[in-house]
Each structure stands twice: as C-alpha cells, then as structure tokens.
Amino acid sequence: MIMSIILTMVGLMAFAWHTGNRKEILSSPVVVPIKKDSIASVKAFEKVYRVLMSPRCMNCHPSGDIPLQGDDSHLHEMFPKRGKDGKGLFAMKCGSCHQPSNTPGKHSPPGNPEWHLPPADMKMVFQGKTAAELAKQLIDPKQNGNKSMKQLLAHSEDGLVRWGWQPGEGRTLPPMSHAEFKKAWETWLNNGAYAPKSKP
Amino acid sequence: MINLTINQKPYSIDADPEMPLLWALRDLIGLTGTKYGCGVAQCGACVVHLNGEAVRSCVTKVSRAAGQKIVTIEGLSKNNDHPLQLAWNEISVPQCGYCHSGQLMSAAVLLRENPNPTDQDIDNAMAGNICRCGTYPRIRKAIHLAAELQKKEREAK
Numbered sequence: 001m002i003m004s005i006i007l008t009m010v011g012l013m014a015f016a017w018h019t020g021n022r023k024e025i026l027s028s029p030v031v032v033p034i035k036k037d038s039i040a041s042v043k044a045f046e047k048v049y050r051v052l053m054s055p056r057c058m059n060c061h062p063s064g065d066i067p068l069q070g071d072d073s074h075l076h077e078m079f080p081k082r083g084k085d086g087k088g089l090f091a092m093k094c095g096s097c098h099q100p101s102n103t104p105g106k107h108s109p110p111g112n113p114e115w116h117l118p119p120a121d122m123k124m125v126f127q128g129k130t131a132a133e134l135a136k137q138l139i140d141p142k143q144n145g146n147k148s149m150k151q152l153l154a155h156s157e158d159g160l161v162r163w164g165w166q167p168g169e170g171r172t173l174p175p176m177s178h179a180e181f182k183k184a185w186e187t188w189l190n191n192g193a194y195a196p197k198s199k200p
Numbered sequence: 201m202i203n204l205t206i207n208q209k210p211y212s213i214d215a216d217p218e219m220p221l222l223w224a225l226r227d228l229i230g231l232t233g234t235k236y237g238c239g240v241a242q243c244g245a246c247v248v249h250l251n252g253e254a255v256r257s258c259v260t261k262v263s264r265a266a267g268q269k270i271v272t273i274e275g276l277s278k279n280n281d282h283p284l285q286l287a288w289n290e291i292s293v294p295q296c297g298y299c300h301s302g303q304l305m306s307a308a309v310l311l312r313e314n315p316n317p318t319d320q321d322i323d324n325a326m327a328g329n330i331c332r333c334g335t336y337p338r339i340r341k342a343i344h345l346a347a348e349l350q351k352k353e354r355e356a357k
C-alpha cells in the first residue's frame with residue numbers, strides 16, 4: 001500500500017516536472033497552447049507590472065535617452081546617452097564603466113556582460129506606462145524587439161533580466177523572487193496575455 | 201602570468217586577475233600618466249583605451265584586459281603630436297593637469313568616431329570626465345581646434 005502511494009507520487013511529480021519544463025515547451029514544434037483565462041492572466045500581470053516598474057527593471061527602460069539610477073530612479077549621473085544601439089556614445093559607452101560583473105562596493109557600477117539600454121529604434125519604454133499600456137506594448141512585436149510569444153516566455157530567463165535579482169550592494173531587489181516573477185510572467189502569457197482594463 | 205599588450209608592447213605581469221588595470225599600469229608596469237581620482241568610475245581620470253574603446257581602468261579588472269590591446273596616454277601618439285595634444289598645448293588647456301590624461305583619452309574616442317563634433321557631441325562624450333579646476337571651456341575649445349587640425353592632417357595626406 002505504502003509502496004503504491006510512493007509510486008503514484010513519483011509518477012505525479014514526474015508528470016508535473018515534464019509539463020512544467022520550459023525547454024520542453026520551447027522546443028515543441030506546435031504553438032504553445034493558450035488557454036484563455038482573462039482573470040488569471042490579468043491577476044498575474046499585476047505582479048509582473050510591479051516587478052517591471054521596480055527600479056531594477058525600469059531604470060534601463062527610461063522614457064528619455066538617459067538611463068535612470070538608484071532606488072529613486074533619478075537620471076544617471078554624468079548623463080550618458082542611449083546611442084543608436086543602446087550601448088552609449090563615444091567615450092560614454094556603457095562598457096566604459098559597467099563591467100561583465102558587479103563592481104564591489106556601494107555606488108560603484110553594477111555589471112553584466114550584456115549591459116545596455118534598448119536601442120534607439122525600439123526604446124521599449126517602461127517609465128510612465130500604465131499597466132494596460134505596458135501589457136499591450138510587451139506583446140506587440142513592433143514594440144517589444146520583434147519577440148514572438150515563445151521568445152517572450154523565454155525572456156524571463158534572460159541574463160540581464162536575471163541580473164535584477166543580483167544587483168550588487170546597496171540596490172533594492174524587485175518586490176518578489178525571480179521564481180515568483182517567472183511564474184507570474186508565464187501565467188500572464190499562457191493565459192492569453194490579457195491587458196488590464198485601462199483606467200479612465 | 202597575465203599577458204597584456206600596452207601601447208603596442210607585450211607585457212607579462214604576475215597579478216591577481218581581480219586587480220584593477222589602473223594598479224597594474226601604474227604600480228607594476230610603471231606607466232604613471234594614467235591617474236587615480238576616485239577609484240569608482242566617477243571621475244574619468246583613469247580612462248585608457250581597451251581595443252579602442254574608452255574604459256575606466258580603476259574598475260576594469262586585469263582579467264578583462266588580458267590578451268587585449270590597451271593604449272594609455274603614453275601611447276596616444278608617437279611624438280606627443282596627436283591633434284588633441286597639439287590643440288591642448290596651443291590653448292594651454294590644463295590647470296593642475298591631473299584630469300587631462302583622462303580627458304585626452306576620452307576626447308580621442310570622440311574625434312575618431314565623430315571627426316566634426318558639435319558642442320552637444322562634446323557634452324555627450326565628455327560629461328563623465330570631471331575637472332576640479334574647471335577647465336571645461338578650454339577643453340571644448342581645444343576639441344574643436346583638434347578637429348580642424350585632424351581635418352588638415354588628413355587633407356595633407
């Protein structure tokens with residue numbers, strides 16, 4: 001009896017792991033099945049929005065061409081500019097100061113090998129966007145960097161996105177764990193990627 | 201041992217890969233033209249070129265520079281005759297001089313990428329180089345002059 005319970009549990013766990021495996025979904029030749037559930041989707045996006053509007057994400061998605069800095073999202077000291085490719089201009093390129101990893105110490109430059117802003121022709125602004133506006137923008141390939149639904153799903157594992165949870169000393173983390181964010185992100189997308197109602 | 205190419209010369213140094221490049225340049229190799237100002241990428245005194253790009257050597261680890269091409273102020277030109285150096289001299293830009301190897305290295309990237317910079321381009325390129333003596337108006341003037349000198353130099357060739 002005990003044996004059969006254990007076997008059933010193992011079977012269930014294997015099933016859960018199998019269906020929850022992102023690689024499995026991504027490598028599947030068929031389109032990800034979308035079960036439309038606007039309530040679950042919108043509810044999940046509330047969480048997503050809270051993360052995206054936190055300084056760790058929004059600071060590099062500014063409405064202007066100067067990145068933001070700090071927990072209060074002030075304009076980046078020295079006013080470095082976006083540049084065409086999002087990697088800065090002349091002697092003020094991101095990589096001049098931002099290294100492949102965080103520089104230790106408070107107020108020293110955080111780092112990641114991919115450090116950049118969105119490029120000039122696809123600014124992907126978060127700053128100042130309502131939840132409704134941002135949700136619509138995120139799933140529009142003309143505004144999201146030509147990302148398909150599959151690429152969007154994978155984006156929660158992007159290196160620069162993950163950096164948000166290892167931001168180095170003196171920087172507040174996003175308002176939930178990466179695992180929780182990822183779950184909300186996938187729930188939002190997999191349930192139809194609904195945008196919350198725009199407030200009048 | 202870590203291998204670096206600095207001003208076209210090969211060097212092999214025994215250093216912790218985490219050591220700031222600035223330390224290696226100044227203390228191990230003896231190239232003291234590059235200055236230490238803040239140590240946290242805030243002032244620009246330590247700017248050198250890494251594969252042609254301006255980097256702040258105080259926060260750039262030796263490991264990032266290993267096997268790469270580094271140019272310091274000592275290697276900006278063969279005979280101190282880079283158009284920027286000539287213009288700096290002509291206008292007597294420095295006051296105490298401490299910030300100027302960094303200023304010159306940043307300005308050199310600007311002039312290479314934009315041979316005819318506007319005031320706005322100069323601001324965009326130079327805003328991260330601080331001068332506590334406030335030589336900014338002369339720096340601006342000298343970059344414009346250097347652009348002209350560079351143009352003449354190219355036309356003469």
Ligand code: FES
Nearest residue numbers: 237238239244258
């Ligand atoms: S010493 Fe490197 S930027 Fe100040």
Ligand code: FES
Nearest residue numbers: 297299331332333
């Ligand atoms: S000339 Fe003195 S700091 Fe610039």
